[in-house]
Every structure is written in structure tokens, then in C-alpha cells.
Amino acid sequence: MKGWRLTLAVMYLLTQIVIVVVECHTVNKHLQIATFYNPLGRIENISTNSKGLMEKELLETLSKKMNFTYDITVSTDVLQFGFSGNESWSGVLGKLARKEADMTISFGPVSYPRFLSFDATVGIFRDHVVIMIPHPESGIDTSGLVSIFSPFTWILIAISLVIVAMALWFVNHFQHDRDDQINGGLLILYILGVTLSQGGCLPQKSAVFRMVLGAWLLALIVLTYAYTGTLISRLTAPKHRFVINSLEDAAANKKIMPFVVKESSVQEEFMLSPTPAFQEIANRWQDHPELLLRDSNGIVDLVAKQKNRIFIGSDMNAGWNIESDRKRGGKCRAILLPDKLVTRNNGLFLQKHSSLTAAFNDENLRLLQAGIARQIEVRHSPSLPACSVSSLSTHSAAPTPLRYDQLNAAFYILAGGCCLSLIVFLLEMLCYYWKRFQSRPIIV
Template sequence: MELRYAVGTMTVVMRSLACITIDIATRYQTHYVYLLHPSYDPGDVLNTYKYFLNEINAKIYMKTLIKSMEDMARIPHTPFQHLHVIYTSDIDTHGLLMKISTSSKLSNRRWLVFLDSETTVKDFFADIHLPMDCEFLVAQRCLDEDVEFSITGVYHVHPTGALQMYALGNWSSGRGLTWIDIPMHHRRRDLQGIILKGAFIPDAPYVISRNISGRKPYDLSGFSLVFWNLLQELANFTLEYHIPEDNSYGSDEGNVSWSGILGMVIKKEVDVGINVFQLASHRMTAVGFLPPIFNSKVYVYIRQTDPTKKSLIRMLSPFSTGLWGAILVTISLLLLTQRAIFNIGVHFELQEETDCQLLDAWLYILGIFCQQGHRTIRLSWSSRLVYLTAYFIALVLLVTYSATFISSLAVSRQDLPFSTFEDILKDGTLKVGVRGKSSHEDYFKKSSNPILKSVYEKMIKPNTETQPKSFEEGLQRVCKESKVGFVVAQATFRGLMQNVPCTIVEVPKAYYTTTVSFIINGESPYKRLFAGLIQDMRRSGILRRIDTNFWTPKLEETLLEPPKGVTFETVMAYFVLLASGILICILILVVEMGCRKR
């Protein structure tokens, strides 16, 4: 038997309503279906809801529950996982919906309401605010023979704005549900020129402000502005900029209080944060994050050591100490072997005793390893074989030494006193700096790693009051002061390296990996829209293009460039050594001439 149920002044077929509910729930892969009824419901209406419950469970496997509209607080708030169905559109239902809309209970939920044919959608929702982050579907009877019900999506861009409507699909008993498959953030991407507030602090390379007048900054640029300008163009909105009083990113001040940009977003003084923020567990519980923009390693950066100070050491660095010792032993063995063969030859009159003195033999062997020749003398074949062996060994050593030595001149390698956070702690002479009230400071402060915790307590915390106010200032301190390191993301350093007056290098293993994005109030109705647009930018390659165009080339990219020439400063010590040798020779010559005159 076909049951009928009055929805307002309209009578509809109960089985059709059940089928519409089933089709929409299946379309969204819904976990739960909540059949909502007004609190005044009499028993016969409740029995009708039970009929729908049995009708749905008989066709698909999903959990269905009957709830009063006044019990919305007891329904789990799982974003867009449930379908909330309202089968009435009378005055009492309208009043309860209006009451629910004044709270946040509509947000991040999916709704389906059956509206009677005598009431227009605009009239029914005239005083009900439907936020952008709720998906509200209206099913209404049609007079068209081919279409029995039309499905319409409704929402408000702003509480004071006009109701926005768009067609989602149609339903008929013969063809079932036909749907317009367009993502939600595409249907709702036009914010109609509304003004959103954004908090920022000037901090290159992400936000660069060339003109700040009071609290009205103008002429902003930088990495973050590339994204926000694009989002403003895509979603048709305008940003109004504000600066926090403490000019900081913000940190947890205790007592559930936050400072800086974070505090302004959490307190809803602004809608979004313009600067990029590091994702951290203690932040994600307080503020909303948009999808990740990029990943980066956060290093400790220090000033590069002067390459000229270790030029002489570099002469010996191609070979290890053990290999140098083996070379000296080899030279000694060759000299002893040559002298033994020479003496045996003299004893058996194979060569004259005056042919090769001990001092000459020593100079000959040493000269061979320095790639020097010597005059031809009459030697036995056994002595010549010793020299031939020395030439072969010297040639192999020369090729090996030259390759390593030339590469050390062409490729700059740092001989750092430490390479990890543990080494920095053991050394104890480096002053580690971080940007004040930043994610980097919070990372060390809240870390469960005992080594990182010790770095904060011993090297960061004592200098909290004098920490730099920007990343650029911190890198400049590394150049101006001795024994200073600064913690900064590799991406940030790439954006600032051209503004740093000295050469700065990273401590190779003193780093941690982080992910950065933009922050938005967790209850903002525009969070889902911005998240969807950023995901579209990622899929279409826009994020990669922005990253490629904005940052300086990475190391693997610079390796493809033509090699740089060796500078005079790099080899200056060798010229000094050459000049010293010449001067010593002249001095010895003068002494010899003086002695001969006497």
C-alpha cells in the first residue's frame, strides 16, 4: 500500500520521498542518515518516519536514526559525513531552523529539506542564514511531467547577503536522480566582492611592505602575496590588511591566550593570516590550516669559514695521514733498495763507486716523486729497475693527488666544527638564534627530544629578549657577529640569500623537516572554499610554477650551470709559499757567496 505524508500544504508519495533520500545519500556515500522531526511531533508522524527508516534500510546498508530537531547538540558533528533530512516545512520547522542557524550547528553538515510547492525557496529562507560551509539541499515538487522533483542548493555568502541558489539535479520515478557533477567550491567560488580581513607582519621573503602608514599598509609583495592575490582573483573578494600590535607570528602565552597573527585569527579579529605558518600539533588544535603549500627543512645556518685560512692544510687533505706515512716509508724503502743494489754492483765491479753518491740517490728518488728527471748515469739494470718502479708509483700517486686536489679547489667544501645538534651542544661556543615568537622557537621549546630541549634551554632561552625580529635580521647577525648561528627554513634562506652580505652555509645534519601553509579561523565559512582552490592549484601545477618562479635555483639546479672559476683568494696561500721558497733560495745563495769570499 502506498502511504502519503503531508509536507506543508502539499501531499507527496512517501515512497518517492524515501527513494530521493536513498539516491542522495548514496550519491554522497553517507555514513548516517538522521531523520529529523519537530519536537511537537505526534505519534502518527513518528510512525511515518519509522516507515521511511524501514524503506531505506531495506534498500541500502547505512545507519538511520530518528532525532528531534531540538536535539541537534547530541548529533555527532562529523563534517559532511551524515545526511540530515527534514520532511516538513511548516511554521514550526521554519522556526526551529531559524533557531539552529543562529548557532554553528548548520556548518560543515549536509542537509536535505522537502519544501512544499506553494512556498518559494527565497521566502522560506528569508530570515534563515545558511553559511557557505554547509551544503543545504532543497527538494521541491515540480509541475513538469518529466521531472517530479527539482534539487536546489542554497547558501549565503555573508550573513547580510542575498540568498544564492543553483540547480543541482532532478528526480523522477522513471529515471531516478540526475545530478550536475560540479565540485562544491566551484559552484560557490564567487564571494561577490566581500571584504575579508587579513593579518600580516612584514617579513621577507614572504611579505614585503614598502609603505606602511599607521595601520593601513600598502604596496605589499612577496611569496605569500602571490597566493593571496591569485585567490582574490579566483574567488572575487578583497583583503583588508592589519598588523598585530606585537608585530609577531604569535605564540602560546598560556591560559589559552595567543599573541600575534595567531591571536588575531583565533579571536576572530581577522579572517586569515597572510604570512605562511608552520604546521604544528599545538597550533592545529587552536586555529585552522589550509592545505600545505610546501615542505622545507629548517637548518641552523652559520657563516662560512675563510677558505684562505686552511689552504696549506688543503694541500695535504687529498691523502690521509696513513697514506702520507705509507708514501714516506715507500720512498725510504726505494732509497735503501737502490743503495743496497748499488753497493753490491760496486763490490762485483758492475759500476763505478763515483757514479751515484748517497745524497744524489736521495735527491733522485725524491725528485721522481715530485715528477722531476735526472741526468743519465751508468747504472746496472737492477738499479734502473728500482728507478722504473719509483717512476710508476709516483705517476699513480700524482694522478690520484691531482684529481682530488683540483676538485677541492673547484668545489667548495666546508670543514665545520660540528654537523648535528648534539655536536653544537658539545662545542658550546655557538650562540643559536631564532626569530622571536615564531614556530621555530616553539619547536625547540615544546620538543620532546632531550637534545633539542637542551638547545633551547642553553642556547636560545637565555637570549629570548634579544632575538631578531625578522629572518633577514637574523641572517645579517650571522655575518656581523662571531660564533652565531640562526635557525631558518631552507626555503626562507633561498629567498633571502641575495640580501645577505656574507656567505652563509647550513650545518648539514642540524635540521628538522616542516610543512607550511596559511592559517584561517577554524569556524570560518570560507575555509572549505579556500582549501578547494589551493588543491586545484596543486593539481593544475600552479603551486609548482609559483615555487619555481619565486625562489632561487636549488642546489641540484645550480649543478647544471657552468662551473665557477677558482678565485685568487683560494690559491693565494700557494703563491705565498712559492714566493717564500724563492726568497729563502736567494737568502741561502747570499750566505753561500759570503762564505766563499771568506
Template sequence: MLHTFANNLNFTYVLREPLDEKWGTPADDGNWTGIVGDLQHQQADFSLDLTLTESRSRVMDHSRIYNYDPYVILSLKPSSLPRHLALTRPFKGEVWIAIIVCTPVMGLILWLLQKAWSWALSERDVSLVTPLFHTWGILLSEPSPTLPTKASGRVLMGWWLLTCVIITAAYHSSLIAHLSVQSKYPPINTFQDLLNRDGWSWGIYDLTGTNFLYFNGSSDPDIQEIYQHMQNMENSDAEEWLERVLHGGFSLLDLKTWIQIQVAKRYTDKDGNTPFHISTTEYPVFGGNISKMKQRLIEAGLLSLWLDELLKNEFKQNNTEEEGKEQPLYTEHESGQVVLTLDHLQGAFYLSLLGCCLAFGAFLIEILIHNYYTQ
């Protein structure tokens, strides 16, 4: 782009790096290091690809902002939730707690009603076990053939039956969906998502220049906490840190364009599939450059065209280098109708096995008690 500007605007240039090889951060005496320092002390006329910040604007003039390149979070794509827990996923934890608590409470209320009638009519006392079995049986769609004889008990059971019909209908419909389409863990899309993950870590490729100013100078408490636990990977290879993301438990923070290029270069197959997830939330950082010529390029759509061509070239180069090698496929499972297999229903079989073990244990206890009293 600079070569195009020089030809059209008729100027020559010498391109060099700053002597300290830094982008530019403020020093204690009001001076700046790196590129910003060269511009501040007029050791250079202009610079390209230098991000606009509020503090930098005090010592240098920026042209129009031309490229939107925000910070994003690169993480491993969400993995599938364990299938053996599919039986519990239709309801949230508080719903399960409410069902477990309310069912025996309803049995206890029914028993108290029957006991009150027995006391009032001087009839035989009622066992607590039978009302409890009534309420659990209705919940499990296996009601007992013997119902309470008094009107109050029948009304109570009628309302409990209506409640159980609603609960079981909601559970069955949701269970079919959870068994048919495999659920996944929620993706990481914000800084708050990072902070909410237990045992999760994150890093940035280069915590200098604008990266340092953005995280160190922010007043947002989430960004400050992210910065305090940030791992700096300045002296490491980018592929090494992408491998850390691939192994899970780690996220990479950086500019969106840089991340897209690195992923396209190393971890994208010929179909465009990748194991990584780029956050949908973007944290903007602004940049500036030569104004009128650049504005024309933006309005003509050339910047977007060049960026798309760059990513396509990375795809092609990566596929050419890896041609003939075994390529991992990262294709997502599409949602739709599937045939339920033993893998889908392993939770039900685990539950059935647990019930058999408990029943066998109860059977052994009954035998021991029977033998003890018959000797």
C-alpha cells in the same frame, strides 16, 4: 584564498589579529597565548596559516596539511679555495704525512742493508746521505744513476720505484683537475654543518610561535645546540640580516618560502643569479587549514602555481626598481677546460721562490764555513 572559499561555501567572515599579536605559545597554567589561545577559548572560529604541532593539537582541531614549507639554512655561496694551495690539494693530509715519513724511512732501511753488507764483506762504510738521496730522487722522478749493487738493495728500490710510480701518477692526474677547475669550500646544508664551522653564527627572523616551539621543544641534540646559540632578529629589518649573511660568517634560518621571497626581492638579478645558497636539507614544519576545498586546490596544482607567480612577480618588481643601476652579477664559473695562467700556478712559483731562498741560504753558509777553515 579565503575570499574564494567564502564565495564557494557561502559564508561571511571578519578577519582580525589576536589581541596580544602573537601566534601562540603555551603558558604555565595550560592556556595558550595568541591565535591558539583565541581558538582554545572560542574567541575565534578558525584561523589560516597556523602551523600544526603536537602540543597545539591538544587544544585545537587542525584540518588537513596543505603546504610543505620547511625550515632551511640561508648562507653565502661557498667561496673558492686559495689557488696557492692547489699543489697540496690532490692528497689528504694523512697521505702527505705518510709520504713524508715513508720516504726517509725507506732511505734508512736501504742504508742499513748496505751497511750490513759492508760489515759482512769488510768493505768501506756507506754514507747515510746517498740512500736518502736515492729514495727522494725516485719520488721526485729524478732517480740517481748509481743504484745499489746488492740484490736486496735492488729489490727494495724496485718496489719503492713501483710505489712512487703509483703515487706520482695519482698526484699528476689529480693536480691537473685541481688546477683546471677551481675548488670551493663545502656548502652549509645541515645544522651539523653549522656546528662544525669555527667562529660561525646564525639567527632567525622571528623566534616566536612555531619557531620557538620547534627549536625549544626538540629532543635532537643538534637542534638544541642550534637553539642555545641562536640570535633573535625579531626587532631588526630583514635586509639588515641578509646583509650579514652576505658579509659571510653568518647563516639565517627560517621558512623556505619566506627566504625565497626575501632573496628574490632584494638579491636576485635579471638572470636569476644570487649570491646566496639555500641548504639542500630541509627541516619540515607542517601547517593546516580548511580541508576539502584546499585539497582540491592542491590536487589541481594551484598552490604551486600561485607560489611560482609570487616569486616571478618579486623578480620583475626588483628588476624594475633597480633598472638603470649597476647590477652585481653572481654567475657561477662553469666547470670545463681552461687555460692555465700565472694565477693558477702561483703555488708552484711560491714553492720555486722558497727553494731559491733556501738554496741561497745554504750557499752563504757554505761560504762562511769555507772562509772560517781557510783563515
């Protein structure tokens, strides 16, 4: 009998533990749930995005597991979490503060002001703050053919061409064998043909003439191979001309216009950050209120219209907008910079000291442990975005042209050849006049 009593006592104790656990996860209430995304919010002129679909599946999962019904409520002032000001909150957090909602299904990071005013569950989803920029230009255009050499290098090439033409004309004009002289027009045509790699034949017996022409041909070899090599490298491995390469670039360039969703957690992140680049961007938003958007709907259009516009926001929202725009238009008009600015754990928010906080924390932890939250996140997040630039590609604001110091060998060859030919020319002239002096008739 004692054994049976002990068994019944243990079974009763286990039953009570199960009842307590079940009661912890069961709400058995009708809740007011705040959101600012579709499809739950049913907000006009706002498209459904990945966060909205994640919210919908998360809410359905929680309501079934915790046995509660719900109504959806949407803030009318700001379609975001909102800020605190004058002892009141805006957005969906304002509904919690005014006790018009029990919980937000919209998830976000916990900042210090939110921690003081609301309860927050454990983080169930992770997102990153990223920068969206216009799709970078690749390859080269007509101006790119000229920009291979720096302007100073082009000027030196033009001066060298003029000097060579004058030197050859001078030698041709003052040479003593009149039968070997070349027409001036034909000489200039030949020089241009050689310079443009068209070749030609110009027989000339003068050693000076051949020395100047040989030095110019050697210089042309260096310049031609440098030009064609750089051109091939740009055509086969084009540099992507990014508007910016980092947030620091955006902060340093006053012409960059960074968009952000008004009173979003991203804007709050920048306002509270002590980082100088974050503070500079936050000040720019304060100076230019037109950069604060009602929502992220149509952000790709805004970024793609002008090359100095960027968007700073959650990678879930930004990536969803980019992929949706690509599917509609058939091409990529914007991309995300690979570097993440901030990584955040996002939880749900409830009224301060809410009796529901413990129950939702327990259920969220169970969803994390079972991998259900991760499955929801993966289902509604593009794993391999089509609009991306390979990390192996070279990123540059503008191609770097070849400078004089990189091509000085060609000009040294030409200068050396001209100096040597000048010495030979002077020696030939002295030799010629010496022979004339020796062969002069002697009158007695």
C-alpha cells in the same frame, strides 16, 4: 498542470539550494586581517618575500569570491604568529585572542596549543622546514696538496728517502772499484731528482747499488700514481665541504650557531618535538637568545659571515632570501641542505568558534579543487633554485687523506729491496775478502 507544478517546485528547491551555497561563501562584512609580511603589512625595514606575495594574491582572491572588504593589522610585539604565555598570546595570534582581528592571512601549521585556542582552516599551502648553511667550499687549496697523504705517511716517505740516500752512499763509499765511485753531492742531487720525477742518469756497475735504487723507484711508482690519481679526482670531482650534513650534526656540534625567527612556527615545532636533536636545538636557542631573530630579513648575510652559522626555517622564506641575495651580489653565498626536516600543511587562523570558519573552509577547499591555490604557490616560489649543489656530488666535511695501510705496498717493496740488497752486499763482501785471501802471496 501537475507537471508544471512539479517543475516549478523543483526549480524553487534548486534556487534555494543555490542561495544557501552562495550565502555560505559570501561574508558581506568588513574584516580585520592580521599579517606579518609585506607588502600587505607595509612594515618598515622588512623586504617583501614569497610568502608576502602569496598572501596578497590569496587575500585578493578570497575577498572577490566571498564579497568582503578588509583592513590590514600588524602586531607590534612579535612579527610572527606568537606563543601562548601567562594566559595570553603574542604576535598576530594575540590579535585574534584579544579580538583585534578576525582572521590571519598569514598561513601556518596547526599545533596543539593553537588548536585549543583558535579555529584553523584546511591547509591550502605546503612548506618544509629546512636548514640553510654557508655555500660549501669546493676544490682544494695549497693545504689540500699536502693533505692527500696522511701525516704519518709523509713521515714514512721522508724516512724512506733518508734511508735510501744513506744506503746508496754507503754502497758507493765502500765499493772496491774506485773508478766507479760517485761524488756525494751528485748522488744526493740524483736521488732528489728521481724522487721529484725529474729523472737523470747515474751509471753504476754495483749490483747492490742498482737493487736499492730499483726498489726505491718501484716504491716511487706506487706513491706517485696514488698521489696523482687522488689529486686528479679532487680536481675533477671536488668534494663539497659542508659545515654540517644533517640536523643531528648541528645538535652534536656545540660550535654550530643555529638562527631561527623568534616565536615562529619553526621554533614552536622544535619546542614541542620529542626528537632529541630537535630538543637540543631548542635548548640552544634558550641558552643563546641572540640566535632568535626578529625576522628572516638579511639572514644570508648572517649565515655567510661565519662558517659555523646556519638558519632553520621555512623553505619558502629561506629560498627567497638566497635567490634575492644571489641576484644582488651575483654569486651564491648560502644553500639549503636537500633533506627536509618537517613537511607541513598551512592554513589560516580565525577566532575560536568564529562564524566565518565554515565559509572560509568551503572557499579554501574550492580553491584547492580548482587548482587556484597551487597556481598561487607556483607563481611565487622559485621552481629551480640557482644556488644548489648537485645531489651527485660527494658531501664531506673534509677530504680523507691516504693512510699507510692504503700505501703499504710501496713500503713493502722498498723494505724487501733493501733487505735483499743487504744480503747481496754481504755476499759480495765475503766473496771479495775470500778472493783476497786466496790470492794473498805465500812467503816461504
